[in-house]
Each structure stands twice: as C-alpha cells, then as structure tokens.
Amino acid sequence: MTIIEPIRILLYVVGALAFVGVNAAYLVWLERKAAGRFQRRAGPTEVGPAGLLQPVADAIKLMTKQLIVPPGSDELLFRVAPVMVMAPAMMCFATIPFADSIAARNIDVGLLMIFAFGSINVMAVMLGGWSSRNKYAIISAARVVSQNVAYEIPMLLTIITMLMVAGTMNLHEIVRQQEAGFWAWNVFRLASNPLMPVTFIIFFICMLAETNRAPFDMAEAESELVAGAYTEYSGMGFGVFFMGEYANIVIGCAIATALFLGGWGSPVGALPGVWWFLAKMYFLIFSVIWIRWTFPRTQFYGLLNLSWKILIPVSLTTLVLTSIAIKIPRMF
Amino acid sequence: MTEFPFAPAIAAAIFLAFCAITVSGALIAALSKRIIRGVCGLALCCIGLAGLFYFLNSPFLALMEILIYVGAVCVTIVFGIMLAEPEEVIEGESRSAALVWGSCAMLVGAAFFLALSRLSLAHPWLSPTSRADGSVAAIGVALLTTYSMAFEVISLVLLVAILGALVIARTGRSRT
Numbered sequence: 001m002t003i004i005e006p007i008r009i010l011l012y013v014v015g016a017l018a019f020v021g022v023n024a025a026y027l028v029w030l031e032r033k034a035a036g037r038f039q040r041r042a043g044p045t046e047v048g049p050a051g052l053l054q055p056v057a058d059a060i061k062l063m064t065k066q067l068i069v070p071p072g073s074d075e076l077l078f079r080v081a082p083v084m085v086m087a088p089a090m091m092c093f094a095t096i097p098f099a100d101s102i103a104a105r106n107i108d109v110g111l112l113m114i115f116a117f118g119s120i121n122v123m124a125v126m127l128g129g130w131s132s133r134n135k136y137a138i139i140s141a142a143r144v145v146s147q148n149v150a151y152e153i154p155m156l157l158t159i160i161t162m163l164m165v166a167g168t169m170n171l172h173e174i175v176r177q178q179e180a181g182f183w184a185w186n187v188f189r190l191a192s193n194p195l196m197p198v199t200f201i202i203f204f205i206c207m208l209a210e211t212n213r214a215p216f217d218m219a220e221a222e223s224e225l226v227a228g229a230y231t232e233y234s235g236m237g238f239g240v241f242f243m244g245e246y247a248n249i250v251i252g253c254a255i256a257t258a259l260f261l262g263g264w265g266s267p268v269g270a271l272p273g274v275w276w277f278l279a280k281m282y283f284l285i286f287s288v289i290w291i292r293w294t295f296p297r298t299q300f301y302g303l304l305n306l307s308w309k310i311l312i313p314v315s316l317t318t319l320v321l322t323s324i325a326i327k328i329p330r331m332f
Numbered sequence: 333m334t335e336f337p338f339a340p341a342i343a344a345a346i347f348l349a350f351c352a353i354t355v356s357g358a359l360i361a362a363l364s365k366r367i368i369r370g371v372c373g374l375a376l377c378c379i380g381l382a383g384l385f386y387f388l389n390s391p392f393l394a395l396m397e398i399l400i401y402v403g404a405v406c407v408t409i410v411f412g413i414m415l416a417e418p419e420e421v422i423e424g425e426s427r428s429a430a431l432v433w434g435s436c437a438m439l440v441g442a443a444f445f446l447a448l449s450r451l452s453l454a455h456p457w458l459s460p461t462s463r464a465d466g467s468v469a470a471i472g473v474a475l476l477t478t479y480s481m482a483f484e485v486i487s488l489v490l491l492v493a494i495l496g497a498l499v500i501a502r503t504g505r506s507r508t
Binding site for chain 1: 339366368369372375391392395396398399402403404406407410411414415467468
C-alpha cells in the first residue's frame with residue numbers, strides 16, 4: 001500500500017512530535033532514576049510501579065501552573081523563545097534515518113540541515129535569557145553564547161573531517177557506507193583513517209557542550225545562577241525549554257549513531273535495523289546521563305580553554321592529517 | 333500514485349507565505365524602535381529568504397543562509413547588544429535635525445528604489461535554458477572554476493577583517 005507523499009509526511013510529523021514528547025518525559029525519569037542509583041538512593045518510586053507514572057504527574061503539574069510574564073520584560077520575545085527552542089529541533093527529526101525506510105525525508109544535504117537548524121537553538125536560549133530581564137538570566141545568556149560559539153568550531157571541523165571521509169552529506173548514504181559490519185563503522189575504520197576515534201570523542205564532547213549538558217551546563221548552572229536563562233519561566237514555558245533540551249540530546253545522539261556507529265547497521269545480522277539504531281542511540285543517551293552524574297561542572301574558564309586550546313587545535317590537526325591520508329594514496 | 337489535491341495551490345500559498353515572512357521581517361528590522369526586535373526581524377527575514385532559496389531549487393544555499401545569517405550573524409549581533417546596553421534609553425532628538433536626516437534618508441532610499449526598479453524593468457530577463465541541479469558538488473566546481481576570482485577576493489576580505497579585529501582587540505587590552 002502506498003500512501004501519497006504529503007499525508008506520509010504529515011504522519012511522520014505527528015510521529016516525531018509524539019517521539020519527542022515521550023522521550024522528553026521518560027528521559028527525565030531515566031535521568032532521575034540513574035542519578036538516584038549513582039548516588040546510592042532509589043530515585044522516584046511513589047507514582048506508579050518504579051515511579052513510571054512520575055513524568056505524567058510532572059506534566060500535569062507543569063500544565064496547571066500559571067504562566068507568569070515578569071513585569072518590564074519584553075513579553076513577545078519572552079513567549080516566543082521556548083517555541084524557538086522547540087521548532088528547529090522538530091525540523092531536524094525530518095531527516096534522521098531511523099532505518100533504511102524510516103525517515104520523513106531523504107534530504108541530500110541532511111547533515112547540513114541538522115546543523116543549520118541546530119544553530120537557532122543558541123539564539124532562542126539567549127533571547128529567553130535576555131527578555132526575562134533578570135540578572136542571572138543575562139549572565140547565563142552571555143555564557144551560552146561564548147560556550148556555543150567556542151564549541152561550534154571544533155564540532156564543524158570534525159563534521160568536515162567526516163564529510164571528507166564519507167564524501168556526501170546525505171545521512172542515508174553515510175549509513176549505507178558502514179553497512180558491512182561493525183568493522184566498517186566509521187569509528188572503527190582505522191585502516192582508512194587512524195584518527196577516527198579521536199574525531200568521535202571530539203564530536204561527543206562538543207555535542208555535550210552544544211546541548212548544555214553537565215559538565216558543561218553553564219546555561220542552567222542551578223547552584224550558581226538559580227536556573228540560568230530559564231529562571232523567570234514558570235509552568236509549561238519551562239517545560240518546553242526542557243523538552244527542547246532533551247530533543248537536542250536525542251538529535252545529537254542520533255547523529256553520532258548515524259555518523260560514527262553505523263546507524264541502523266546490525267553488528268550480528270539479527271533483528272531489523274531500527275532496533276539497532278534505537279539501541280545505539282539510547283546507549284549514547286545513557287552515557288550522556290552517566291557523564292552528567294559522574295563529573296562535576298567545569299569552571300567557565302576551563303571550559304573555554306578546553307575548546308580553544310585543546311579541541312580546536314586537535315580537530316584542525318585531525319582535519320589536515322585526514323586530508324593527507326585521503327589524498328596521498330590517490331597520487332600514486 | 334495520484335496527485336495530491338490542490339498541490340500547485342498549496343505550493344503557491346507557501347511561496348507567498350515565504351515572501352510575506354521576508355518582507356515583514358525586513359519591515360520589523362527597519363521600523364522597530366528596540367534594537368533587539370530589529371535583530372529578530374533580521375533573523376525572520378533570513379528565514380524567509382532561505383525559504384525562497386529552497387523554491388529556487390537550491391537547498392544548500394537555503395541551509396547556509398540559516399546556518400550563517402541566523403546562527404552566526406544574528407547571534408553575534410544580539411551578543412554585542414547584550415554586552416553593550418542592557419537598559420535601552422531612547423535619546424531625544426531635535427525636530428529640525430530629525431527632519432534633515434529623515435529627508436536625506438528618504439532621498440537616498442528613493443534614488444536606490446528608482447535605480448533598482450528601473451534596472452530590473454529595463455533588463456531583458458531570459459529564462460535559463462537549463463536548470464542547474466543546485467547540488468553541493470556543482471556549487472563547489474563553480475566556486476573553484478568560474479568564480480574562483482571572487483572566491484579568492486572574499487577570502488582576502490575575511491583575512492583583513494580578522495586582522496582588523498585583532499588590532500582593535502590588542503589596543504583595547506593595553507588601554508585598560
């Protein structure tokens with residue numbers, strides 16, 4: 001049965017909305033459970049079996065709260081900012097290849113599209129912080145920009161390295177190149193380029209920083225800045241920011257999976273691809289949570305030093321070495 | 333596969349919506365009194381432009397427009413505003429000065445408008461014989477062959493801009 005194209009896309013949009021909502025709700029649950037276990041306590045247990053209904057209770061609580069716009073703030077921008085976090089994240093889901101046939105659109109410049117729409121996120125957090133007219137929010141907004149500008153450079157450099165190896169920006173093509181087995185995954189392709197694991201690690205660190213996750217959670221350093229850029233948001237305004245943050249984590253891990261870990265490719269040949277994609281993606285998401293509850297927050301200067309003095313030179317070096325490694329065999 | 337009903341009408345409506353977004357973004361950028369709203373208007377205008385590029389069969393340019401103009405330029409401008417002036421004070425201006433500057437701006441704007449509209453009306457527009465495929469490879473080849481001169485000159489401009497920024501940053505540091 002074939003469904004005509006516009007209706008298929010509409011179905012995918014609804015599906016992506018549901019996926020983002022469920023993920024945001026249950027990643028919060030997972031985060032609280034994991035944090036509890038890491039700290040030798042139980043995490044949420046009260047609502048439902050093993051606290052599984054806790055996200056539902058949280059959602060009801062958030063939605064019944066009053067939305068307060070602080071006096072003297074720029075009301076329009078204050079209300080638009082959460083939407084600007086959420087909408088570009090939704091756009092990115094259009095091109096993520098969950099399996100060979102499961103993607104809303106097979107866009108030829110899919111990788112670029114994700115980074116283009118991902119770059120709007122900074123602007124949204126900054127506008128939210130600025131329009132709150134709150135000291136902490138403005139400090140946080142300034143931090144967000146310098147952090148994101150610093151980490152976008154090594155991230156795009158690793159992406160360029162990947163593009164040179166893959167030779168295409170189409171995410172489907174990139175995954176298909178890695179289909180042979182786990183030795184063909186980009187992170188393990190040491191024969192064609194011995195620097196692949198380094199590239200992957202830099203990408204992962206930059207992804208943590210771009211999604212404002214601990215140890216780089218300068219935007220929402222709750223022990224220093226109340227709640228950072230989100231201080232003045234109440235109820236679902238805050239909830240939407242939170243959902244946007246988790247949606248960005250899901251996108252980041254999905255991209256890492258597709259670029260480096262072979263996407264839907266199965267290492268043993270069993271099970272359909274989409275389950276492998278989800279397994280790899282959730283493993284990465286779990287490591288994001290793992291890192292958050294293992295390492296303390298870095299100092300702000302340490303954060304910028306890490307990017308400008310270590311990550312950018314290293315990623316530039318890998319870029320140059322990779323281009324040499326690609327070019328030299330072709331000269332003979 | 334059957335054609336989706338009203339497909340051309342929907343496409344036309346989306347095209348008009350992008351035109352409206354571009355124009356309204358530009359108007360907000362030019363007319364709003366708060367500078368931060370002006371930047372938001374600029375961002376909106378760029379998103380509309382990206383949509384128009386997409387209609388011109390060039391998704392790469394559309395995404396670059398968003399990545400560079402919204403994601404980098406607008407963010408930098410907002411950052412500058414935020415560091416410079418958290419509380420905006422609108423300065424009073426004398427009426428005669430406002431009249432003089434206003435009429436000057438009006439004259440220049442009208443001259444530009446007339447020149448551009450005359451140019452676009454007088455030019456014999458030919459519809460392109462073949463449609464470029466707009467792929468990344470085609471753009472890359474064009475940049476390094478047909479337009480290599482422009483490409484190199486732009487890189488020189490960027491180099492000068494970086495050097496200028498360094499010079500300004502240096503003197504700023506020694507003064508404090």
